Amino acid sequence: MKWRVFLLLASTLALFLSAGCGEETIATEEPESVEFQVHFLESTCSSTGAPKGIDNYRVKIVDRTTNPPLVIDDREFNSSETSLKMNGIPQGSNLELTVLGMAAGDTRPVLYGRARNLLVTKNVTTSVDMTLSRYADFSCLDLPPSAANMMFPTVTSLPDGRVLIAGGFTKVKEDSGRFEIFNPSDRAYIYDPTTGEFRQAQNLMNHGRAAHAAIYMPHVQKVLLVGGVDRLYLEKSQAKFPWYWLKESAGTVGRTYELFDTTTEQFQKLDIDWPDETDEMVNPVRRVFPALAYNNDGTVLVTGGGQWKSVRTQMETDPDYQIAEIYAAALSDKPGGFMETFGALTMRAMRSGHQAALLDVKDKLAYHIFWGGNADGPIAEVYIESSDQVSGNFGLFKELEFLDDNTYSSRPFFHTFTPLGNREFLLVGGALYKDNNLQPPKADHAFVVRVNDELRVGVSKVDGLTEGRYFHSTMASDTRNIVVVGGFTAAELDGDTIFATAATDDMRFFDATNRAFVLPPVDSKPLPRAGFGAVALSNDCFLMVGGVDEPSAALEYGSSSIGLVAEQFCPSLVCREATWESACYTE
Numbered sequence: 295m296k297w298r299v300f301l302l303l304a305s306t307l308a309l310f311l312s313a314g315c316g317e318e319t320i321a322t323e324e325p326e327s328v329e330f331q332v333h334f335l336e337s338t339c340s341s342t343g344a345p346k347g348i349d350n351y352r353v354k355i356v357d358r359t360t361n362p363p364l365v366i367d368d369r370e371f372n373s374s375e376t377s378l379k380m381n382g383i384p385q386g387s388n389l390e391l392t393v394l395g396m397a398a399g400d401t402r403p404v405l406y407g408r409a410r411n412l413l414v415t416k417n418v419t420t421s422v423d424m425t426l427s428r429y430a431d432f433s434c435l436d437l438p439p440s441a442a443n444m445m446f447p448t449v450t451s452l453p454d455g456r457v458l459i460a461g462g463f464t465k466v467k468e469d470s471g472r473f474e475i476f477n478p479s480d481r482a483y484i485y486d487p488t489t490g491e492f493r494q495a496q497n498l499m500n501h502g503r504a505a506h507a508a509i510y511m512p513h514v515q516k517v518l519l520v521g522g523v524d525r526l527y528l529e530k531s532q533a534k535f536p537w538y539w540l541k542e543s544a545g546t547v548g549r550t551y552e553l554f555d556t557t558t559e560q561f562q563k564l565d566i567d568w569p570d571e572t573d574e575m576v577n578p579v580r581r582v583f584p585a586l587a588y589n590n591d592g593t594v595l596v597t598g599g600g601q602w603k604s605v606r607t608q609m610e611t612d613p614d615y616q617i618a619e620i621y622a623a624a625l626s627d628k629p630g631g632f633m634e635t636f637g638a639l640t641m642r643a644m645r646s647g648h649q650a651a652l653l654d655v656k657d658k659l660a661y662h663i664f665w666g667g668n669a670d671g672p673i674a675e676v677y678i679e680s681s682d683q684v685s686g687n688f689g690l691f692k693e694l695e696f697l698d699d700n701t702y703s704s705r706p707f708f709h710t711f712t713p714l715g716n717r718e719f720l721l722v723g724g725a726l727y728k729d730n731n732l733q734p735p736k737a738d739h740a741f742v743v744r745v746n747d748e749l750r751v752g753v754s755k756v757d758g759l760t761e762g763r764y765f766h767s768t769m770a771s772d773t774r775n776i777v778v779v780g781g782f783t784a785a786e787l788d789g790d791t792i793f794a795t796a797a798t799d800d801m802r803f804f805d806a807t808n809r810a811f812v813l814p815p816v817d818s819k820p821l822p823r824a825g826f827g828a829v830a831l832s833n834d835c836f837l838m839v840g841g842v843d844e845p846s847a848a849l850e851y852g853s854s855s856i857g858l859v860a861e862q863f864c865p866s867l868v869c870r871e872a873t874w875e876s877a878c879y880t881e
Contacts, residue, residue, distance in 0.1 A: 643671025
C-alpha cells in the first residue's frame with residue numbers, strides 16, 4: 295500500500311522540488327499555509343495489507359550544510375488537518391524536507407517521504423509533490439493495466455529523479471525440455487518518485503529488446519541503450535549453467551542501439567526499416583548483456599556481451615568480442631554513432647556477464663574497472679581514457695594485478711560490483727567459472743575489492759551473505775549502506791549442489807563501516823525475484839521493477855497474461871531510530 299501526499303504551498307511559503315531541473319526554494323516572507331491532500335492508492339502486490347492508521351504527520355526541515363544536520367523546523371499535525379503554517383524558515387541551501395506518517399502511541403514512523411536539496415529564497419510561490427511510502431517496508435506501485443511483467447529490462451536513473459524502465463522479455467514457453475524466454479518488449483516507462491506516477495513513454499523503441507544495457511549521457515540529456523537478444527533459453531536440467539542464447543535465434547537487435555531523449559520522453563525514430571546495416575544506428579557486434587562505461591569526454595565505452603559457457607553453449611571465441619567500441623553522441627558540429635576503432639580497443643579478455651564501474655577520474659580522464667565474465671586472461675582490467683578519443687586516439691586497457699595471488703581466484707559471471715567510494719567496491723555473488731564450467735553461486739562469495747594508486751588489487755572477505763545468488767540486484771543510495779536483494783541461487787539435490795530455477799526473497803544490508811552483511815529490519819519480505827531492474831531513488835528509497843520467481847509463473851505463459859510488478863522499498867536507514875524524535879536524516 296502507498297499513500298500519496300501533495301504539498302501545495304500558498305502565497306510566499308513555498309517548497310519547490312525539481313531534482314536537478316531548477317532551484318528548489320522555500321520563501322519566508324509573510325508565509326501563508328500548506329495544504330495537504332492525502333490519497334490512498336490501492337495495492338495488489340503487497341501481502342501484508344494496509345499499514346496502520348495514521349494519526350498525525352510530522353514535517354521536518356533540516357539544514358544539511360551543518361554536521362550534524364541542524365533542524366530548522368519540526369511540526370506535528372493531525373492527519374485530518376488540511377493546513378499547516380511553517381514560519382521563520384531561514385535562507386540557506388541543501389535543506390531536506392521529510393514527512394512522516396505516525397500512528398497513535400507509536401514513536402516508529404509508519405509512512406515516509408522526502409524531498410532533498412532544497413534552497414531557501416524570498417518571494418517565490420511554488421508547490422511540491424511527494425509520495426509517502428511504507429517506512430522500513432515495501433510499497434506496491436500503481437501501474438498501467440497494459441504493462442506486462444518483464445525479465446531483464448534496463449532501469450536508468452535520470453538526474454531530475456525520474457527513472458526510465460525499458461524493454462525486457464515478457465513471454466515464456468516450453469520447447470524440447472527447456473523454457474524459451476522471448477517476446478522482448480518495445481515499450482518503455484517513466485517513473486516519477488515525487489508523484490508516484492508510472493507512465494508509458496511518449497513512443498515505442500525501434501525494436502523490442504531485453505538483456506541489453508543502458509546509460510545516461512548528461513552532456514546531451516539522452517539515454518543510450520545498446521544490444522540485447524530476441525530470446526534466451528532456460529534448460530530444465532540444472533547440472534550445468536542453465537541459461538544461454540543461440541546465435542541462430544538471437545535476432546538482429548544485439549547489433550542495434552536506441553537513443554531516448556529525456557527532455558521529450560521520446561525515442562529517436564527512423565524512417566527506414568529496422569535495422570538497416572548501412573544505418574548509423576547499427577553497431578558492428580551483436581552484444582548480449584554488454585557493459586557500458588561513461589567517459590569523461592562524453593563518449594561511451596561498450597564492452598563484451600558474447601556467449602558464455604552453459605549446458606548447451608561454449609564460451610565465446612569470436613575475437614570481435616574482445617574488441618571494445620566507442621559511442622560518440624551527435625553534437626552540433628558532428629553526427630553521432632559508433633566510431634571506427636580499427637580494432638585498436640582490445641580488452642585483455644573476452645567477457646560476458648561481466649561488470650563495469652568507474653574507478654577514478656585523474657587529470658580529467660576516466661578510469662573504468664571491469665571484473666569477471668571471463669574464462670581466460672585477467673580476472674580484472676582497467677580502461678584508461680585518452681585525452682583525444684573523439685579524434686580517434688583511444689585509451690588503453692591494462693591488466694590489474696593482485697596484491698596477493700592467493701586471496702582471490704574466482705571468475706564470477708552475472709555478479710554485482712558496487713562502488714563504495716575511495717576506490718573500493720562490493721563484489722557479490724555470480725555463477726563461478728571452475729573446471730571448465732560455470733558452477734552454482736556460493737553462499738560466501740562476497741568481498742570488498744580495493745584498488746591502490748599503482749592499480750594493484752586487494753580483496754577482503756565479507757561475512758553474512760548466507761545465500762549465493764546471480765541475476766540479483768545491488769542498490770546503493772550512498773557508499774556506506776548497500777542493499778542486496780533477490781536473484782537465482784543454488785539448491786541441494788541428493789547431496790549435490792545444482793542451479794535453482796526459483797528466485798530467492800532473501801535481502802541483506804551491507805554495512806560499510808563494519809564490513810559485514812546484516813538482516814534488514816523490515817515488516818515483510820520482498821517478492822522473490824531475479825532478472826529484475828533496480829535503482830536508488832532521489833528520496834533515498836529503492837525501486838524494483840519486473841523480474842521473476844519462476845519464469846513459467848511470472849511471465850505470460852500460453853494465454854495467461856501477467857501484469858507488471860514493481861515495488862518501492864524505503865529502508866530504515868532513511869530515518870534511523872536514534873533520529874525519530876529529532877532530525878530524522880540519513881547519515
